[in-house]
Amino acid sequence: MEMYLLLALIIFVIAVLMSMVGKGGGNFYVLAMVFMGITMHEAAPTSQLIMFATSTAAMIIFQKNKKVDWKLALVIDPPTDIMAFFGGYLAGYVEGMTLKIVFSVLLIVVSIFMYMKVREKPIEEKHRLGYWNRSFGEHQYTVNLWLTIPITALVGFFAGATGISGGAFKIPLMVMLCGIPMEIAVGTSSAMVAVTALMGLLGHSINGYFNLWFAMPITILAILGGIIGGKFALRSKPKNLKNIFATTNLVAGIIMMISIFMKQ
Numbered sequence: 001m002e003m004y005l006l007l008a009l010i011i012f013v014i015a016v017l018m019s020m021v022g023k024g025g026g027n028f029y030v031l032a033m034v035f036m037g038i039t040m041h042e043a044a045p046t047s048q049l050i051m052f053a054t055s056t057a058a059m060i061i062f063q064k065n066k067k068v069d070w071k072l073a074l075v076i077d078p079p080t081d082i083m084a085f086f087g088g089y090l091a092g093y094v095e096g097m098t099l100k101i102v103f104s105v106l107l108i109v110v111s112i113f114m115y116m117k118v119r120e121k122p123i124e125e126k127h128r129l130g131y132w133n134r135s136f137g138e139h140q141y142t143v144n145l146w147l148t149i150p151i152t153a154l155v156g157f158f159a160g161a162t163g164i165s166g167g168a169f170k171i172p173l174m175v176m177l178c179g180i181p182m183e184i185a186v187g188t189s190s191a192m193v194a195v196t197a198l199m200g201l202l203g204h205s206i207n208g209y210f211n212l213w214f215a216m217p218i219t220i221l222a223i224l225g226g227i228i229g230g231k232f233a234l235r236s237k238p239k240n241l242k243n244i245f246a247t248t249n250l251v252a253g254i255i256m257m258i259s260i261f262m263k264q
Contacts, residue, residue: 015225044163067187088203
């Protein structure tokens with residue numbers, strides 16, 4: 001019971017921090033549970049239930065402040081969600097150690113990209129097939145669908161398989177390739193992460209790894225953390241959000257990689 005209460009407290013803190021940067025936080029949820037002795041296959045679907053709940057709570061906060069670009073989400077998110085389901089299902093046939101290696105490497109790579117300086121001005125409009133010139137409030141940006149759709153599909157597959165959030169990859173995609181302002185990318189990511197996590201959870205559940213009674217209490221605490229984190233995010237500067245996001249990804253990737261080598 002003491003270990004479970006400690007895990008619940010850790011999950012709450014993670015939910016606050018990750019909701020501030022538009023991430024589901026699956027990387028840290030999985031890490032916390034694995035270090036508590038839970039298998040990778042059981043930790044992944046539990047993480048995805050938590051991500052679904054916390055991202056939904058944070059999304060409500062962002063939506064009230066007009067930070068969610070729903071049209072953008074409806075265009076680029078479906079490939080992620082479909083592939084997240086298949087990723088979650090196929091993960092049942094892959095060794096847990098392999099899933100850990102894949103997820104840690106991807107997190108480290110993304111964190112490096114996020115430390116790079118983000119283009120301040122919207123990407124130049126291109127009036128060609130496959131380029132979507134989008135206006136949202138006072139913001140304008142161009143979405144390269146030729147790159148965005150395939151990347152989001154790949155993101156969904158690995159997110160669903162490993163129990164992490166698509167936000168770990170979608171935010172860099174939206175900010176660096178599409179010129180979307182950081183605060184809009186964070187808010188929109190919250191909405192997309194919720195659906196991706198749900199699809200990944202369904203995929204894992206088919207293989208019978210999901211334990212609802214274990215996951216539900218800590219998920220309720222995580223929802224509270226998601227609401228608090230969403231409110232803090234609205235008071236934070238976009239630059240600070242980017243730095244927090246990059247650092248949390250890097251730390252998670254390094255910790256997981258170290259744990260893998262220690263078991264060799």
